[in-house]
Amino acid sequence: MTASTRQTRFKIGGMDCASCAAKIDTAVRRLDGVADVSVSVTGASMTVSHDGPLADDKVLRQVARLGYGIVKDSAAASRTHGQHGDHEHDHGHDHDHDHHDHAGHDHGKGTASRSASAPASEALHVHGGAEPGQPWWRSSRALLTLACALALAVAYVAGHAFPAAERWLFLAALLVGLVPIARRALMAALAGTPFSVETLMTIAAVGAVLIGATEEAAAVVVLFLIGELLEGVAAGRARASIQGLADLVPKMALVERNGGTAEVPAEQLAVGDVIVVRPGDRIPADGEITDGSSDIDEAPVTGESTPKRKGVGEAVFAGTISADGVLKVRVTAAAADNTIARVVRLVEEAQEAKAPTERFIDRFSRYYTPAVLLVGALVAVLPPLLVGADWSGWIYKGLAILLIGCPCALVISTPAAIAAGLATGARRGLLLKGGAVLEGFAGINAVAFDKTGTLTEGKPVVTDVVAYGRDEGGVLSLAAALEQGSSHPLAVAILGRASAAGVAVPLASGSKAISGKGVEGDVGGVAVFLGSAKAAAERATLTEAQRAAIEGLNGQGKTVSALVADGAVAGLIAMRDEPRADAAAGIAALKGDGIRTVMLTGDNRSTAEAVAASLGMEARAELLPQDKQRIVGELKREGLKVAKVGDGINDAPALAAADIGIAMGGGTDVALETADAAILHGRVGDVWRMIRLSRSVMANIRQNITVALGLKAVFLVTTIAGITGLWPAILADTGATVLVTANAMRLLRWRG
Numbered sequence: 001m002t003a004s005t006r007q008t009r010f011k012i013g014g015m016d017c018a019s020c021a022a023k024i025d026t027a028v029r030r031l032d033g034v035a036d037v038s039v040s041v042t043g044a045s046m047t048v049s050h051d052g053p054l055a056d057d058k059v060l061r062q063v064a065r066l067g068y069g070i071v072k073d074s075a076a077a078s079r080t081h082g083q084h085g086d087h088e089h090d091h092g093h094d095h096d097h098d099h100h101d102h103a104g105h106d107h108g109k110g111t112a113s114r115s116a117s118a119p120a121s122e123a124l125h126v127h128g129g130a131e132p133g134q135p136w137w138r139s140s141r142a143l144l145t146l147a148c149a150l151a152l153a154v155a156y157v158a159g160h161a162f163p164a165a166e167r168w169l170f171l172a173a174l175l176v177g178l179v180p181i182a183r184r185a186l187m188a189a190l191a192g193t194p195f196s197v198e199t200l201m202t203i204a205a206v207g208a209v210l211i212g213a214t215e216e217a218a219a220v221v222v223l224f225l226i227g228e229l230l231e232g233v234a235a236g237r238a239r240a241s242i243q244g245l246a247d248l249v250p251k252m253a254l255v256e257r258n259g260g261t262a263e264v265p266a267e268q269l270a271v272g273d274v275i276v277v278r279p280g281d282r283i284p285a286d287g288e289i290t291d292g293s294s295d296i297d298e299a300p301v302t303g304e305s306t307p308k309r310k311g312v313g314e315a316v317f318a319g320t321i322s323a324d325g326v327l328k329v330r331v332t333a334a335a336a337d338n339t340i341a342r343v344v345r346l347v348e349e350a351q352e353a354k355a356p357t358e359r360f361i362d363r364f365s366r367y368y369t370p371a372v373l374l375v376g377a378l379v380a381v382l383p384p385l386l387v388g389a390d391w392s393g394w395i396y397k398g399l400a401i402l403l404i405g406c407p408c409a410l411v412i413s414t415p416a417a418i419a420a421g422l423a424t425g426a427r428r429g430l431l432l433k434g435g436a437v438l439e440g441f442a443g444i445n446a447v448a449f450d451k452t453g454t455l456t457e458g459k460p461v462v463t464d465v466v467a468y469g470r471d472e473g474g475v476l477s478l479a480a481a482l483e484q485g486s487s488h489p490l491a492v493a494i495l496g497r498a499s500a501a502g503v504a505v506p507l508a509s510g511s512k513a514i515s516g517k518g519v520e521g522d523v524g525g526v527a528v529f530l531g532s533a534k535a536a537a538e539r540a541t542l543t544e545a546q547r548a549a550i551e552g553l554n555g556q557g558k559t560v561s562a563l564v565a566d567g568a569v570a571g572l573i574a575m576r577d578e579p580r581a582d583a584a585a586g587i588a589a590l591k592g593d594g595i596r597t598v599m600l601t602g603d604n605r606s607t608a609e610a611v612a613a614s615l616g617m618e619a620r621a622e623l624l625p626q627d628k629q630r631i632v633g634e635l636k637r638e639g640l641k642v643a644k645v646g647d648g649i650n651d652a653p654a655l656a657a658a659d660i661g662i663a664m665g666g667g668t669d670v671a672l673e674t675a676d677a678a679i680l681h682g683r684v685g686d687v688w689r690m691i692r693l694s695r696s697v698m699a700n701i702r703q704n705i706t707v708a709l710g711l712k713a714v715f716l717v718t719t720i721a722g723i724t725g726l727w728p729a730i731l732a733d734t735g736a737t738v739l740v741t742a743n744a745m746r747l748l749r750w751r752g
Contacts, residue, residue: 013069228732294325372405557607586684
């Protein structure tokens with residue numbers, strides 16, 4: 001896009017599959033002034049990129065003619081964007097992807113109930129299909145299906161009472177459903193999609209009437225509409241899965257104002273506001289606890305069954321629940337930018353990044369539907385022309401082939417599974433940016449991890465306390481007294497261990513830091529120093545046993561601080577950034593699936609090797625960012641497909657070099673916008689879950705394609721053999737579509 005390109009967003013009603021998106025994409029692209037179109041099925045939205053002003057009524061009319069509901073998204077104002085490469089990552093708009101025109105289909109949308117030519121300054125909208133949040137049974141699609149079914153039932157009853165009028169009664173019932181279908185076929189053809197499923201349906205129904213199969217044609221139209229309705233219901237379930245995530249955030253928040261509290265809409269919260277969260281309440285915004293502590297139930301967002309105890313200074317997410325305490329939380333992100341809002345937005349955008357399999361199906365379908373028309377025509381005319389076969393019988397078979405060849409099931413087989421996979425991953429904190437990434441995970445056979453903040457917690461903890469001449473509590477008490485008020489990570493670790501052990505921490509006087517060495521002060525009349533072993537050796541004599549203990553702890557990759565009291569070594573405190581609680585299990589799960597794991601870190605060799613040994617993986621240490629990038633390249637040259645896991649900042653070169661870059665740890669917020677995938681909740685095992693989810697999705701896609709093409713092949717043979725006709729033909733298409741969609745929706749129950 002150029003610097004002057006602007007983007008306008010619209011919400012689309014009644015769009016249920018990739019074919020719908022392709023039809024809209026093709027139609028809107030034909031408008032003057034449109035530079036690009038980006039359609040999200042899951043988000044039920046469309047972003048139109050245009051150079052200069054674009055009359056909204058042109059877009060509204062073009063989409064409404066196809067039978068879809070459309071409303072300008074007033075919440076997303078037009079923006080001006082610079083060049084960002086192939087993918088845009090701004091909040092509030094979709095990715096800038098290429099779309100492929102292919103045989104699309106519509107789903108029984110109604111007509112416009114409001115003029116599409118209203119002024120662009122108004123909240124423009126045209127209705128068709130279901131309104132957002134409207135029950136499926138109240139949509140125009142459902143009403144059309146019901147009307148056509150009732151008309152067919154009346155024709156059956158009245159036809160028995162008045163046999164002479166039977167044909168005309170069935171013709172009337174047929175027209176109830178066929179006229180809207182034919183109109184959509186014509187509008188799609190005029191908008192650039194001549195070979196749509198509506199075209200096949202219209203030709204088959206009209207042809208059936210011409211050869212006297214009016215009753216069967218009417219029944220086929222009803223079955224077609226029922227199949228489309230079922231497909232829409234299933235697509236709604238996938239969309240509701242993501243919307244359900246957004247609904248976790250409460251609508252109202254209790255915010256501190258003027259010395260009291262006031263209830264305000266959560267969407268009006270600003271960064272810096274302080275909100276009060278009562279026991280049992282959902283937290284209405286991302287924030288940091290400023291007062292109180294509570295068990296936080298993160299299961300609705302992360303799937304974790306065990307609540308986490310959180311207190312002052314710790315981060316909480318919107319949508320999680322404070323179980324047992326009153327909290328005051330300072331808001332750190334506005335409603336549009338909280339974790340859940342970003343997840344929903346990114347998943348919607350990801351729908352537009354098509355998987356290779358999906359792109360292949362798109363290309364295939366562009367030729368498939370015309371080929372079906374050609375085969376149907378050849379079946380209808382060649383036998384009568386070449387061997388003098390019965391015209392009526394072979395025309396009937398040709399029409400049945402048109403119905404068998406409807407591309408609905410095939411076209412939806414891949415995007416339905418991709419959408420369900422992305423949705424179920426997002427609900428578990430696994431963000432995958434598009435179908436290509438989701439498909440790519442299935443082939444990963446090597447994972448390179450950063451250490452600090454990825455495999456480890458990213459903050460040191462006290463692992464060993466060695467006392468000389470006093471107990472461990474006494475050593476911690478003196479050390480914590482010197483470290484009070486310090487925010488240094490090692491000081492925080494010592495204070496945390498003292499607090500956990502319930503050790504009394506006396507006041508220290510005259511405390512001061514000694515650059516590069518440690519800290520000293522007076523505690524209860526005792527001169528105390530805490531610092532490196534080398535600095536401690538300048539103040540006290542280290543015994544051979546003490547030197548051996550220090551070397552042993554250093555050999556385990558631990559940082560050792562020595563405590564000197566009244567000129568003698570009183571104790572040693574060892575600290576290390578320890579592996580995450582699930583790191584060993586996560587690495588074991590990857591290795592169990594035959595996936596190679598390697599740690600790439602800039603940390604010292606002894607620390608890296610000690611942590612790697614505890615996790616059962618290989619380590620490469622003392623690396624610069626370019627070294628990590630080089631090693632990833634070496635792994636790829638070995639024939640491995642590599643995923644790189646890091647914080648998305650100093651690991652950026654290696655993340656870019658890998659087949660798939662995964663953001664995790666302290667830089668996840670940044671990497672939400674830059675990496676191929678992101679793990680929101682710091683679980684090493686989630687890397688394995690992403691790979692397993694991808695493999696489940698790809699297995700589902702293979703099943704769907706087999707069902708879609710297999711049923712068509714079976715009924716093609718039985719139709720030519722004269723065993724089946726129009727009814728079974730449309731049931732084959734409708735049944736395959738329902739089976740494929742239902743199979744894809746099984747992924748919404750995936751638990752990893």
